[in-house]
Structure formats: structure tokens, C-alpha cells
Amino acid sequence: MVKHHKEARSMKKNYSFRYGKTARYITGYAFLLPFLILFLLFIIIPVIWGIVISFTKYDLMTPMQWVGLENYIALFTVDDLFLVALKNTLTFALIAGPIGFLSSFFFAWVIHQLHCRNIFALAFYVPSIMSSLAVSVVWLSMFSSNRTGIINNFLLKVGLIDEAISWTLDPKYIMPLIIVISVWMSMGTGFLTSLAGFSNINEDIYEAGKIDGIRNRFQELFLLTIPQMKPQLFFNGIMSVVNSLNVYDMVTQIAGADSPDNCALTLIGHMYDYGFARFELGYASAISMVMLLVSIVLGQIVKKLFSER
Amino acid sequence: MKQKWSHLSTEAKLKWIIVYIFMILLVLLSALPLIYMVSTAFKPLQELFLFPPTFFTKNPTLQNFKQLFSTVQVGTIPMTRYVFNSVFTTAITVFLTVIISSMGAYALEKLKPPGHKWIFKVVIIGLMFVPPVAQIPIYIVMSKLHLLNTYAALILPSLATPMYLFLMKQFMTQIPESIIESARIEGASELRIFFKIVMPVAKPAWCTVIVFAFCAQWNNSGNSIIYITDQSMKTLPYVLSSIGSGSASLMGAQAAAALLTTSVTIIIYTIMQKNVLDTMSYAGIDE
Numbered sequence: 001m002v003k004h005h006k007e008a009r010s011m012k013k014n015y016s017f018r019y020g021k022t023a024r025y026i027t028g029y030a031f032l033l034p035f036l037i038l039f040l041l042f043i044i045i046p047v048i049w050g051i052v053i054s055f056t057k058y059d060l061m062t063p064m065q066w067v068g069l070e071n072y073i074a075l076f077t078v079d080d081l082f083l084v085a086l087k088n089t090l091t092f093a094l095i096a097g098p099i100g101f102l103s104s105f106f107f108a109w110v111i112h113q114l115h116c117r118n119i120f121a122l123a124f125y126v127p128s129i130m131s132s133l134a135v136s137v138v139w140l141s142m143f144s145s146n147r148t149g150i151i152n153n154f155l156l157k158v159g160l161i162d163e164a165i166s167w168t169l170d171p172k173y174i175m176p177l178i179i180v181i182s183v184w185m186s187m188g189t190g191f192l193t194s195l196a197g198f199s200n201i202n203e204d205i206y207e208a209g210k211i212d213g214i215r216n217r218f219q220e221l222f223l224l225t226i227p228q229m230k231p232q233l234f235f236n237g238i239m240s241v242v243n244s245l246n247v248y249d250m251v252t253q254i255a256g257a258d259s260p261d262n263c264a265l266t267l268i269g270h271m272y273d274y275g276f277a278r279f280e281l282g283y284a285s286a287i288s289m290v291m292l293l294v295s296i297v298l299g300q301i302v303k304k305l306f307s308e309r
Numbered sequence: 310m311k312q313k314w315s316h317l318s319t320e321a322k323l324k325w326i327i328v329y330i331f332m333i334l335l336v337l338l339s340a341l342p343l344i345y346m347v348s349t350a351f352k353p354l355q356e357l358f359l360f361p362p363t364f365f366t367k368n369p370t371l372q373n374f375k376q377l378f379s380t381v382q383v384g385t386i387p388m389t390r391y392v393f394n395s396v397f398t399t400a401i402t403v404f405l406t407v408i409i410s411s412m413g414a415y416a417l418e419k420l421k422p423p424g425h426k427w428i429f430k431v432v433i434i435g436l437m438f439v440p441p442v443a444q445i446p447i448y449i450v451m452s453k454l455h456l457l458n459t460y461a462a463l464i465l466p467s468l469a470t471p472m473y474l475f476l477m478k479q480f481m482t483q484i485p486e487s488i489i490e491s492a493r494i495e496g497a498s499e500l501r502i503f504f505k506i507v508m509p510v511a512k513p514a515w516c517t518v519i520v521f522a523f524c525a526q527w528n529n530s531g532n533s534i535i536y537i538t539d540q541s542m543k544t545l546p547y548v549l550s551s552i553g554s555g556s557a558s559l560m561g562a563q564a565a566a567a568l569l570t571t572s573v574t575i576i577i578y579t580i581m582q583k584n585v586l587d588t589m590s591y592a593g594i595d596e
Binding site for chain 1: 332412468531594
């Protein structure tokens with residue numbers, strides 16, 4: 001009996017030794033280590049270091065030279081192209097971002113109520129997992145700027161236009177076309193999050209809502225569903241901000257690397273130009289920091305809108 | 310919300326029919342570019358330059374695919390080399406990403422070492438970074454370490470993606486502590502608990518990470534634009550962006566390339582769709 005008791009005690013001791021808090025914490029850190037190292041090396045440190053570089057003149061060959069605010073002053077006073085790029089990026093982000101965000105939420109809401117939900121979801125989701133370069137190949141050939149383009153040909157035939165529109169050459173049409181393509185591609189992660197979120201909502205609240213006098217589905221959506229989905233909307237909002245600032249490939253392919261009147265020059269394009277064509281890395285970093293600042297400001301707006309507190 | 314069809318009033322039935330017709334039209338409209346891509350990829354040369362242009366092909370042919378793999382060379386590099394580069398780097402990236410983010414997520418959600426809340430906050434902030442912001446410093450480091458023009462340059466920057474850790478961690482909130490605790494009492498090691506208990510339960514979450522990481526890396530052109538200058542190390546997105554600029558006669562081959570790259574991602578998503586939707590229902594930032 002005594003022996004048995006002793007054994008049990010030593011087992012317990014052994015257990016707490018192997019699975020005590022300290023051991024578990026050490027395992028925890030070990031499990032986190034690979035992610036944390038890569039996260040620090042390729043996200044956190046580069047961003048912080050980017051801030052530092054943006055105050056210097058650096059071309060990889062000669063030693064870094066501290067120039068203070070010079071790069072930023074040049075951005076806003078000398079570099080006309082930067083202001084164009086900033087304007088284009090903001091226009092794009094403020095139009096395509098919200099439209100993409102709202103339409104992915106709206107269509108997820110509609111599709112959630114339909115039969116064959118998965119087929120509809122697939123059809124809406126597919127454009128977002130296409131390579132943006134493959135997307136550009138297709139849209140470019142559809143919106144080809146002369147009469148042989150399928151869209152021009154169709155519009156001419158129906159009589160909506162009298163002569164072929166230069167979709168990808170005329171600054172007036174490039175930005176709208178880019179926005180349409182980008183909204184088409186935006187039913188991505190946010191769309192899936194909403195779709196999944198709708199199916200997780202407890203149906204009882206709708207029954208309760210009916211008793212409280214909710215009459216139609218739109219009232220239901222605004223009064224009952226949206227307040228329940230704030231965490232998802234917050235996540236989707238952040239994704240929209242990031243995605244709408246991270247356009248480069250598609251825009252460059254559609255409008256060409258040197259777009260007419262620079263109407264499709266984005267901050268990323270301008271940054272690549274200074275960074276990897278001219279190797280003015282300090283100046284290019286200042287451009288990235290402006291982009292970081294824009295994303296932080298837009299992110300804060302999203303947070304204000306959807307954060308629960 | 311879904312009610313039985315027979316219980317609905319005629320007016321309500323009519324409303325639903327309109328909704329369905331509207332949605333089906335929208336799906337068709339949104340599928341137009343995809344259908345056009347498929348049809349162009351199978352068009353013979355003479356149909357590509359027909360006037361007036363046709364939407365559908367009359368005599369489908371595999372000519373464009375043959376041309377893509379036999380005669381098209383971007384620079385002096387055969388197409389198969391780009392396919393290999395893409396497949397190889399994507400496979401490694403996806404595999405490592407899944408392991409790294411699920412281990413990290415398990416640690417944050419279940420092992421909770423001191424500071425885990427703080428680490429998670431930083432990860433959420435990481436969600437908000439636009440990737441190109443970090444590219445210049447990474448470029449400098451890569452060039453100092455002589456990693457430019459290596460597979461490592463294509464793989465390493467993609468591995469730690471905050472979104473995947475976030476999705477895995479949110480999904481793991483539903484795994485009950487009790488099954489992990491009882492495995493501990495039975496004497497299972499943490500590594501064993503992770504692989505034998507946590508990973509099977511979290512299957513929808515890592516399937517989702519496979520889909521997202523696959524699509525992101527397969528379509529990633531940023532890494533290959535910036536960290537790679539040697540043509541033989543470039544990946545498929547590079548082919549897509551450069552064969553078109555050659556000559557108009559390659560239009561068919563270009564569409565074929567677009568179709569091939571795209572269909573891979575669509576197939577992967579379709580296989581995993583159920584898992585993805587299961588996982589995404591946990592994607593919300595509670596703050």
C-alpha cells in the first residue's frame with residue numbers, strides 16, 4: 001500500500017517534471033522559433049531597416065551616407081512623377097478597395113442563401129486565384145485597342161460606339177479598366193471569409209429578430225448580421241487595403257511599363273524604378289515608407305470602422 | 310434562412326427566380342474572360358487573326374500548346390526549365406510554410422509561452438504590411454549574402470506569412486484543451502501530440518494554407534522580378550509577362566501558357582474547397 005502510494009507520487013513528480021510549465025514554455029518557444037526567425041528576418045527587420053535607409057543615400061557600392069530628410073523633401077518638392085504615382089495609387093485604393101470589399105461581402109451574402117452554394121462560390125472565387133499576369137494576357141486581348149479586339153468589335157456591331165476605343169492607350173480609359181479588372185479579381189480571401197462567416201451565424205437570432213419586428217432580409221442584414229460579423233469584416237478590410245496597395249503586375253501589363261501620361265504609374269512601380277533600375281536605394285526606400293504610411297492610415301480607418309471596442 | 314420551396318408564396322418564388330437568373334448571368338459575365346482564354350488557347354493560327362474576331366474557336370487544336378513547349382524559347386531557355394523552377398520552388402515553399410505556420414500557431418494557441426499575446430499582436434500588425442515595403446532591405450541582404458539568383462531567394466521571403474499563422478491559430482481555438490491534456494498524462498511527447506493529435510484535427514486549416522500558399526507562390530512574380538536576374542532561374546509568371554512582347558504570332562502560345570498556369574491553381578482550390586470554407590469561418594480579428 002505504502003509502496004503503491006510512493007510509486008504514484010514519483011509518477012506524479014515525473015509528470016510534472018516533463019510537463020511542467022517551464023518544459024511546456026520551452027517547447028512553445030522551440031515551436032515558434034522557425035516562424036519568428038523568418039518573420040523577423042523578412043518582415044520586421046526589413047521594414048525597420050527600410051526606415052533607416054530612407055534617411056540615407058545608398059547605391060550598394062559606396063558606403064551609406066546620412067542625408068536626413070532630403071529624400072522625403074525631394075519626393076514632395078522635386079519629383080513630379082512621385083506625386084502622380086501617389087495620386088494614382090490613392091485613387092485606385094480608394095475606389096477599387098471599397099468596391100471590392102463591399103461587393104465581395106454582398107455577393108457572399110447572396111450566394112450563402114442560394115442552392116448550389118459551392119458552385120457559385122467557385123465561379124466567383126476563381127478570378128482571384130489566377131496569376132495577375134495571366135489575367136492581363138486575357139483582358140489585354142479582349143480589350144485590344146483596334147477593331148480586331150473582341151470588345152470593340154462587339155460594341156461597334158451593336159452600335160454603341162462609332163469608332164474603336166483605345167482602351168489600353170487612352171489615359172481616360174486605362175484607370176477605369178484597371179479598376180474593373182481589379183474588382184473582378186477581388187472576390188478572394190475576403191469573399192470566402194464572409195461566405196464562411198454567414199454560415200456560422202446562429203439562426204436563432206433571425207427568429208428572435210422576426211419577433212422584434214424585422215420585416216425583410218435587408219433589415220436582417222444590417223441590424224442582425226453585420227454586427228455579428230465585425231471580426232470578419234475587420235479582417236477583410238485589412239486584406240482589401242493590402243491588396244489594393246499591392247497592385248503592380250496587372251497594371252503594368254495592361255497600361256505598359258511607360259503608361260501614357262503616366263496615368264497608371266503606381267508607388268510600387270516608381271519604387272522599382274528608383275530601386276532596381278537606378279539603384280538609388282535610399283530614395284526608393286523613402287517611397288516604400290510613404291506606402292507603409294498610407295497602409296497604416298488606411299488600416300487605422302478600417303480598424304475604427306470595424307473594431308468591436 | 311433557407312425555407313422549403315413549396316412553402317413559399319408565388320411572389321416569393323418569383324423573387325427567388327429573379328435572384329437566380331441575375332446571379333447566373335453575373336457568373337456567365339464574370340466567366341467570359343476565362344472562356345475566352347480557353348477558346349483562344351485552342352484556336353488555330355488562322356482563327357487568331359480572323360476579322361471580324363470570333364469568340365469561340367471552330368476548329369480546336371493543340372497546336373498552341375505544342376508551340377509553347379517545342380519552339381517557344383524565352384531567351385535561350387526552354388519552357389520546361391521554367392516549369393521545373395516553378396514546380397520546385399512552389400512545392401518546397403508550400404511544404405515548409407505549412408510546417409512553420411502550424412507549429413507556430415500551435416505554440417501560440419495551446420502552449421502559450423510568456424509573451425504569446427504580444428507576439429500575436431505583432432503578427433496581426435504584420436498582416437497589414439504591403440509586401441513590397443520590405444523588398445529593398447531584403448534585396449540588400451540577399452546581395453550581401455550572395456543569394457541573388459538562387460532558389461533560396463525565391464523561397465525564403467515567402468515562408469513566414471502572417472496570414473497563414475493567423476488562420477491556423479484561429480482554427481485551433483476550437484481544439485479542446487482536454488484531449489491535449491489527457492495525451493500529456495498518458496506520456497505522449499509534445500512533438501507526438503502535435504503530429505498525432507493536433508495536425509489531424511487541424512486538417513482543414515492546413516489544407517487552406519496549402520491552397521493559399523500554393524496560389525501565392527505559383528503566381529508570385531515579385532520575387533522573381535527583383536531577386537533573380539539570371540533567366541534560367543526565373544519562374545512561369547516571367548514567361549507570361551515576356552512571351553507576349555515577342556510577336557503577335559505567339560498570341561496563341563501565350564493564351565496556352567495562361568491557361569496552363571491558371572488551371573493548376575483552380576484544380577487545387579476545387580479539390581480543397583470544403584476545407585477552405587471550414588477554415589475561413591474562423592478568420593476574424595477580435596479586437
